[in-house]
Structure formats: C-alpha cells, structure tokens
Amino acid sequence: MEDFLSPLPISIALLSILLSFLLYRWLRFRLPPGPTPWPVVGNLYQIKPVRFRCFAEWAGAYGPIFSVWFGTTLNVVVSSSELAREVLKEKDQALADRPRNRAAARFSRDGKDLIWADYGPHYVKVRKVCNLELFSPKRLEALRPIREDEVTAMVESIFKHCTQPGKSGKSLVVRDHISGVAFNNITRLAFGKRFVNSEGVMDEQGMEFKAIVANGLKFGASLSLGEYVNWLKWMYPIDEEAFAKHGARRDRLTKAIMDEHTRSRKESGARQHFVDALLTLQEKYDLSEDTIIGLLWDMITAGMDTTVITVEWAMAELVKNPRVQKKVQEEMDRVIGKDRIMTEADFPNLPYLQCVVKESLRLHPPTPLMLPHKATANVKLGGYDIPRGSIVHVNVWAIARDPQVWKNPLEFRPERFEEEDIDIKGHDYRVLPFGAGRRVCPGAQLGINLVQSMLGHLLHHFDWDLPEGAKPEEIDMSENPGMVTFMHTPLQAIATPRLPSQLYHRVAVDV
Numbered sequence: 001m002e003d004f005l006s007p008l009p010i011s012i013a014l015l016s017i018l019l020s021f022l023l024y025r026w027l028r029f030r031l032p033p034g035p036t037p038w039p040v041v042g043n044l045y046q047i048k049p050v051r052f053r054c055f056a057e058w059a060g061a062y063g064p065i066f067s068v069w070f071g072t073t074l075n076v077v078v079s080s081s082e083l084a085r086e087v088l089k090e091k092d093q094a095l096a097d098r099p100r101n102r103a104a105a106r107f108s109r110d111g112k113d114l115i116w117a118d119y120g121p122h123y124v125k126v127r128k129v130c131n132l133e134l135f136s137p138k139r140l141e142a143l144r145p146i147r148e149d150e151v152t153a154m155v156e157s158i159f160k161h162c163t164q165p166g167k168s169g170k171s172l173v174v175r176d177h178i179s180g181v182a183f184n185n186i187t188r189l190a191f192g193k194r195f196v197n198s199e200g201v202m203d204e205q206g207m208e209f210k211a212i213v214a215n216g217l218k219f220g221a222s223l224s225l226g227e228y229v230n231w232l233k234w235m236y237p238i239d240e241e242a243f244a245k246h247g248a249r250r251d252r253l254t255k256a257i258m259d260e261h262t263r264s265r266k267e268s269g270a271r272q273h274f275v276d277a278l279l280t281l282q283e284k285y286d287l288s289e290d291t292i293i294g295l296l297w298d299m300i301t302a303g304m305d306t307t308v309i310t311v312e313w314a315m316a317e318l319v320k321n322p323r324v325q326k327k328v329q330e331e332m333d334r335v336i337g338k339d340r341i342m343t344e345a346d347f348p349n350l351p352y353l354q355c356v357v358k359e360s361l362r363l364h365p366p367t368p369l370m371l372p373h374k375a376t377a378n379v380k381l382g383g384y385d386i387p388r389g390s391i392v393h394v395n396v397w398a399i400a401r402d403p404q405v406w407k408n409p410l411e412f413r414p415e416r417f418e419e420e421d422i423d424i425k426g427h428d429y430r431v432l433p434f435g436a437g438r439r440v441c442p443g444a445q446l447g448i449n450l451v452q453s454m455l456g457h458l459l460h461h462f463d464w465d466l467p468e469g470a471k472p473e474e475i476d477m478s479e480n481p482g483m484v485t486f487m488h489t490p491l492q493a494i495a496t497p498r499l500p501s502q503l504y505h506r507v508a509v510d511v
C-alpha cells in the first residue's frame, strides 16, 4: 500500500493516463498524410531552408494537403486552388487566428496589434480602422504625392549613378536603389517622417529607427526547439531582458514621434499620415497606446520589404525577357511620350504594365506561404480532420505554378492576364499574393500602386540590360530562406537613360 502511494508509480500512472488521452485524441482524427515525424522534433530537421520549395516537393509526394510536424505542433500545408478556397473562404472563420511564437508575442504585446491579433472583437475593431480609415481610397490618394516624390528620388539616384564618369555601361545593384523608395515611403506614410535628407544622409532618429528594425529582425529569426515543443520551453528560455529593452526602445522612439505630431497638430491641424490618423481616431475607436504603436510597426514590417522584393523580381524577369521589357516601354512611350514623366493618373492607360506586375506577383509572391493561420475549432479540410490549434499554411507560390490551373506556368508571360481578366487581390484562388478572406492584406492596393509606379518609372526612364557578357539563364533566380523571399543573389543590371536629362530630377513634395 505504501509502495503504491510513493511518487514514482503515481507519476508513471499519471503519465500513462496523459499519453492514453493524447493518443485517443489523435486517433479520433483522420489527419492529412505527410512525412513520418520523429519523436519530439517531428519533421523539423527534414524541412529544407527554402520552406515553400520543400513544401511544394512534399505536395508532389503526399498530395495537395499534407501534415508536417514542427516539434509537437501539427502544421497543415495546402497547395491547390480548391483547398485555398476552402481555407480562405469556406472555412475562413474557423481558421482566422494567428499562431504567435514567443518573439511575435513579445513584439505584439500578445496580439494587441493587427498582424498577430487573434480573430475576435479586438481584431474586428482594428481591421475596421484599417479598412475604413488608414487604407481608404481617399487617404491612398492623399498620400499619392509621397509615393510620386519617392519614385522620382529613385530615378535621380540611378541617373546620378549611371552617368558618373566611368560608370556608363557598368552594372548596378538594383536593390540598392529601390530599397530607399520603400524605406522613405513607409516612414513618411506611417510616421510622417523622411529620415534621409536630399544628400542621402540619415538623421539621428532615422539611425535609431533602422537599428530597431534590424534588431527586430534578429529577434524574429532566432527560433529554437522551444518554440515548437511546449514542454521543452523551459530548456530554451528566451532573453526576456533583451526583448524588454528592444520593446522599450521601440516605444520610446514611437512616442517621441507621436508627441511631435500632437504638438504640430495643435498648431497646423491633422495631416494624412497614419500616426496622425490613429491619434485623431484614438477615442472614437478606443485604441490603446500599445495598439497604436503596434499598428504603426505592423505597417513598417509588412509594407517595406514586400514592395522591394516584388520590384526586384519583376526587374529580373524583365532583364531576362527583353521582349516584355520593350513591350512595356512601347506602351509607355505611346501613352506618356518622352517629354514628361509618368504619374499614377496614367495607370488606367497602361494595361500591359499592370499585367507585368500581376505576372511578377504570380511567379514571385514575396510571402510564398502567406502568413500562418491557426484553427480555432476542429475543421475538415479536403475531407481530413484538422484539430483545433493546428497551424494552416497556404502555399500560394506552388498554387500559382500549378500546371493543372496555369498553362506553361513557369513562363513569364504577362499576356495571360490580358487574355483573361484575373484578380490578384483575393478573389481568384489561382493567384493569391495578398492572401484572401478575412485576413487578406489590407495594404494590397497601396502595395500594387507603389510597385506599379516604381516599375513604370524604372522602365520609362531607363533601358535595362544584363551585365556585360552575362547570359539570361545565368541570372540566379533562387530565393533566400525566410518568411519573405528576397532574391538569393541581388540583381545586377546595366541602366541606360532613355529620356531627356531634365526629367531625371527628384520632384520633392512636403506632405
């Protein structure tokens, strides 16, 4: 009797009950097939670094819906347009939460922002602020001068670079010139600040901002087994102090900028930037300071790299495909001519340019697995059981290259969007660079405008060629690992001006 009450048998009994319960729970479910998981680590060490390519290969072996275990967490990957519709439309409500690893939880103060918020009253409220206020067509239009200013600054920087003595006919790194546009555009849009002066020198606040962004990326990337195996978390503690320091630093900078806006609003009224909009709407929507700060930083994280990545891939395709490049330029010369620069008002008259943007986003979606969704209830997908708490990924990269729905899917042929009117903002499940459904990207139109404007200016102002002696097939079209897909090797190309030299100056505006 005494033996029976000793701690060891009690622990063994409890453990067996727990294991039987877990086994019973899992056996009840008919899970999607997938690679055999190892105990504890699951499939973690079988996943290759460029995840969406690895998942596309696995879809070939296991089918358009498969299971992959990240430690003890079930992840389900879907890779067909029918299943994407099921996830993002039919079962959308039960799959609209977000899984937060420990870094995301710290950054977002447990989902007080938008990106990492679970689907619920807070999310619905904040999403309404985005849809009705931040990304309304009126505000998008009011912020247009910022975008147009920044693209002309990009044109000027490329012109200066390629007309320097000794630089003519030499290639440049395209990303060096396009990332500045995205950076300045997003800081002006969100914070109403251009941290970089006309000589390209960044002020102190800008340096601090850049350091915070870089630090955030470092934290976000440091993933350990502790993220995936709940009961191993204690073995992989995170550096709480470093996270707290980072959070405090981010808050300090954001609050300083918010205070500056509050002061200037009193003197000269509200402006259109997100920070002004959110402070003005704070009472109406009952937004906490954490939510305002979280939203502002969401825009930075989600809106900066995605546009750079899209433009760089599009340029790679255009350098590889001189026929398409020439066709866009012919359209631009016809519509705009050679003695003025493009504006966003020209977009409706440039349908081929729009098709090029769509085709680039089809082949190179910057977030190829979208952002992860989490099941809030047991759901069925493709006839399989997806238990509550599972993480669901849609491989939009694989879907957009599926030969069952696309003719010659790997060919870069913008004409396919001329032949058929295909939406890319979440209504056609064959091409979903912005996702679809409740969590569809709220910045989609803004992103498209900026990408179209950057690409239009790059092509109207310059001819683009491969570096001397390089062949089209030698361009490295592979991706970097990560949640977003930068080109593995930054694109290099030769830019040659094609318009009168007076059209290469920045047209600065103060909005």
Ligand code: HEM
Residues within 6 Å of the ligand: 114, 115, 116, 298, 299, 300, 302, 303, 304, 306, 307, 310, 365, 366, 367, 370, 371, 372, 432, 433, 434, 435, 436, 438, 439, 440, 441, 442, 443, 444, 446, 447, 448, 451
């Ligand atoms: C080419 C540019 C862009 C692409 C391809 C893109 C793509 C995406 C995708 C795939 C998602 C996830 C959808 C889902 O989980 O179902 C997303 C979410 C989001 N994007 Fe974008 N995005 C772009 C530009 C932007 C811009 C410019 C902003 C804002 C300035 C932005 C803000 C957001 C936010 C806040 C979310 C989270 C939405 C939520 O969780 O409800 N994005 N984006």
